[in-house]
Amino acid sequence: MERLFDKLHAVGSERLSFAPAFTGRAFLLRRRDGNILMYSSGCIADEAVALLTHGEITRQYINHHHQAMPSCDWISERFGAPLFVPESEARTVAEQCRVGGTFSGRGFQFPDFEMISIRGHSVGSTCFLWDDGTHRYLFTEDSVYLKDDAWTAAVLKSSDRQAYVQSLGLIRELDFDVLVPSMSNGSPIQRTEPNHTKRSREWAKLGGRRARVRLLERGGAYHGCAHCCRSNI
Numbered sequence: 001m002e003r004l005f006d007k008l009h010a011v012g013s014e015r016l017s018f019a020p021a022f023t024g025r026a027f028l029l030r031r032r033d034g035n036i037l038m039y040s041s042g043c044i045a046d047e048a049v050a051l052l053t054h055g056e057i058t059r060q061y062i063n064h065h066h067q068a069m070p071s072c073d074w075i076s077e078r079f080g081a082p083l084f085v086p087e088s089e090a091r092t093v094a095e096q097c098r099v100g101g102t103f104s105g106r107g108f109q110f111p112d113f114e115m116i117s118i119r120g121h122s123v124g125s126t127c128f129l130w131d132d133g134t135h136r137y138l139f140t141e142d143s144v145y146l147k148d149d150a151w152t153a154a155v156l157k158s159s160d161r162q163a164y165v166q167s168l169g170l171i172r173e174l175d176f177d178v179l180v181p182s183m184s185n186g187s188p189i190q191r192t193e194p195n196h197t198k199r200s201r202e203w204a205k206l207g208g209r210r211a212r213v214r215l216l217e218r219g220g221a222y223h224g225c226a227h228c229c230r231s232n233i
Helices: 044-053 070-079 087-093 161-172 197-206
Strands: 002-005 008-016 019-029 035-038 057-061 083-086 101-103 106-110 113-117 126-131 136-141 145-147 150-152 178-181
Touching (some): 008 044, 083 087
Parallel strands (some): 035 057
Antiparallel strands (some): 008 019, 145 150
């Protein structure tokens, strides 16, 4: 487990089978009203002891069906934390793991935790904005991920490109200072400011020209470590 901020920890780092140069992670959000686990990882059971030291996990969230995997059921059973998924992808997720609840559109799950639909990468793609009182973290899964510290969009053959461009425009207007994607080939997060020069430059590259939207060829589900995990879930 890697402490990134006082209330945010990366957990279950794994080399991704569909993109071996990249590392996927889940994130533990330490909250007074109950911890949340964001995203999923096939290696998360390796860090069970560390997770327990930070208290109970009340809910786990995945942003789209590519993140559904058996470890979601392990978290549900070990911590009693139901899995919440996009309503439009619940049936697909249920083929991989048990669904405890759904969400759709835009709204607050808790006063400090907002869900925002960003369909495009997949039909149910959702980002989450969490305000811990010090930072505002935006969890974008791989709708916007970090490649060589640059913001990159993962457009699949199945993606709705028009909706994707609209969602990138929505993300651009959100107030956040830490980007937290589900995958990167370097730092797991990136700090930014709404008017920071670097952030403006990243948006110019990402949203200003469609040629900068990267076509990521991959075969379906988001699961499996390319390295050997100690636990079999």
